[in-house]
Amino acid sequence: MRAVEAFTLSLAVAFNFFEPAKAELKNCTCSAVYSFGDSLTDNGNGIATFPDQFIDSETNPNGFNFPHHAADRYCDGRLLVDYVAFGMGRKPNYAILRSIAADFTYGANFAVAGATARNNTEWVQETGFSSPFSLNVQVSWLERYKVRLQFYYAQVELNSTTRGVVYQSLPASDSLNTSLYFVYAGFQDYFFPMYYQTMTPTEALDIVDAVVDSIVAAIQRIYAFGARSIMIVNLPPMGCLPALLTLYADEDSEKYDTYGCLDSPNKVSNSHNTLLESRVADLRHNYTNATFYYADYYSVYRDVLKSPTLYGM
Ligand SMILES: *[C@@H]1O[C@H](CO)[C@@H](O)[C@H](O)[C@H]1NC(C)=O
Ligand SMILES: *[C@@H]1O[C@H](CO)[C@@H](O)[C@H](O)[C@H]1NC(C)=O
Ligand SMILES: *[C@@H]1O[C@H](CO)[C@@H](O)[C@H](O)[C@H]1NC(C)=O
Ligand SMILES: *[C@@H]1O[C@H](CO)[C@@H](O)[C@H](O)[C@H]1NC(C)=O
Ligand SMILES: *[C@@H]1O[C@H](CO)[C@@H](O)[C@H](O)[C@H]1NC(C)=O
Ligand SMILES: *[C@@H]1O[C@H](CO)[C@@H](O)[C@H](O)[C@H]1NC(C)=O
Secondary structure (H helix, E strand, O other): OOHHHHHHHHHHHHHHHHOOOOOOOOOOOOOOEEEEEOOOOOOOHHHHHOOOOOHHHHOOOOOOOOOOOOOOOOOOOOOHHHHHHHHOOOOOOEEOOOOOOOOOOOEEEOOOOOOOOOOOOOOOOOOOOOOOOOHHHHHHHHHHHHHHHHHHHHHHHHOOOHHHHHOOOOOOOOOHHHOEEEEEOOHHHHHHHHHOOOOOHHHHHHHHHHHHHHHHHHHHHHHHHOOOEEEEEOOOOHHHOHHHHHHOOOOOHHHEOOOOOEHHHHHHHHHHHHHHHHHHHHHHHHOOOOEEEEEOHHHHHHHHHHOHHHHOO
16 A cells, blocks of 8 residues: 555544544535645646646656546545545545536535635746635635526526536535535645745744635635535644655754654644634634534644554555
């Protein structure tokens, strides 16, 4: 089993911990999965928009272990969002911009590689792996998607033979408020400036408020749209990522934690996650008729580092 596959599998197992009181994970009743974010969740929107820039998502090792085909994902196997979909006994959702053979029966994926949580209004293509389709744009796509769906449903209701003409594997008409909305954003905002060294980890702490505000604003719009089950995923310890370990390598062992990860990028993850978690608590308090799941990816990642053999590594 390849390392990435094992890691992602363990995440699926770890979803048990979101409801600590129950030993058995109850069967999920969500109709479909709608997802938002960046390359950690994108399954085709990046390559659909900028094929040259994001061609890597179709070449080895990406897609290597994905069942049946190269998968337009920045991963050698399944993404976290795929495990959520497979865990519910469903097919993965499709990239919203996929123009050929898309199947939206079980939802749609609005995440785009290179997308920030913060609005990206001054986008220029030259700035490496970045995309103009930040979280606010993705939520606008969701709103537009609903308009089109309602148009199709109305047409089919008027004349059922039009179904054959307009039908393209769409979700059930009453499923939008029984679906799971999966928001895993913010990674691009911090990681890429640190990777391109246009921002130090200490400077990255200064944008945490703005990043979390953007995520919360997106969630509020998704809620207003009609979502009643929203899963918000926190960020992994970025000080453990090989790219940052290499770029910010330091002779001073004091700069590392017990797992050999760098403290300063980890502080960014911690600061982001602490604020995000408290905002999710506010959301629960403000919107009592929706369920907000705080998915603790950070702790799962640490758990794998702590007990790698437990996860087949
Ligand atoms: C989940 O669904 C499967 C298949 O329908 C069923 O066999 C299983 O008992 C269900 N588990 C729970 C906890 O409801
Ligand atoms: C981001 O863009 C949305 C519109 O898509 C706008 O409503 C919002 O105010 C903007 N946020 C900021 C912080 O500028
Ligand atoms: C229903 O739609 C089909 C296909 O567009 C068309 O041929 C048919 O005339 C329509 N029927 C009615 C009653 O409008
Ligand atoms: C979901 O929306 C449908 C209309 O599309 C409505 O009939 C239903 O009551 C709503 N369900 C919930 C749980 O809000
Ligand atoms: C919750 O409601 C309060 C009071 O209306 C508001 O100030 C705050 O921004 C809201 N927070 C979230 C996360 O919705
Ligand atoms: C959910 O709560 C909001 C605000 O508390 C309210 O405006 C809305 O009508 C409620 N929706 C349902 C379906 O109960």
